[in-house]
Amino acid sequence: MPELPEAEVVAQQLRTNLIGATLADYWVGRMDIVREGGHTFPWYRGVILQQVQRFGKSVALGFVKEHECRYIVAELGMTGLLLFRSVPIKHSQHVHVRLAFAGGKEPELRYWNPRRFGRLSLLDQKGLDRYVARRFGCDPLSVLRHDFVQLLRERRGRLKPLLMHQQVIAGIGNIYANEILFRTGLHPNREVSRIREATLMKLYDNMQRVLREAVVDGGSSVRDFFAPDGSEGRYKRHHLAYGKEGQPCPNGCGRLIRRLQSERSSFFCPLCQSKKVSR
């Protein structure tokens, strides 16, 4: 399930291979994949891809024609993949959109998603601004430490769901939330308003480090994540808690990583991340 690092890897590969290329043609298999703006597809034909941005777990391709900007936004958050033509695709019936490019390093980009409804949006600048404002909170890679700490201090509730709340902090899902909390020694269910400021700073530092290292490592391929060039993420080998139920805690405390079932599986060390420890 792609999270921020995987979406960032996708954005980076699209920038490297497609910026400056012209969208020569498009094919849409099913219009119900498009949530908004499907009727504007013809506008994009013959237009140059000028930029690729990432918002949370979504990637926005920005096209410019005669000073007008329009975007194709693809959600990667559940099961979506953007793949170049050279990559063999299992279950090719789930390829819903193909974008043919001329003048780039890759001739085609395909959007694959077994969940069909409304995963692409075609937006003008105002539409993109609204889309981003409505869905995405601060970006974990660009938010300043002071602002992040302030944001959490104003909140109540359990820590892990807050870290994964896309309208508060955009891009962290279950894998990275578990990894960040383990490294900070915080129980997933800690009440956020009772966490000390120094610990929130440490949480910020770990969030930055984990996400940046994961981007460098190509993300985590858990289940089915592939970058546009078909490569798998290598960050999984650095996971310390996620999926490690029953294994000894890497901190050598003598306990096993345990799994806590709430809405989403939480993997944590009951000693290092005890709820009773005051941090």
Ligand SMILES: [Zn+2]
């Ligand atoms: Zn431990």
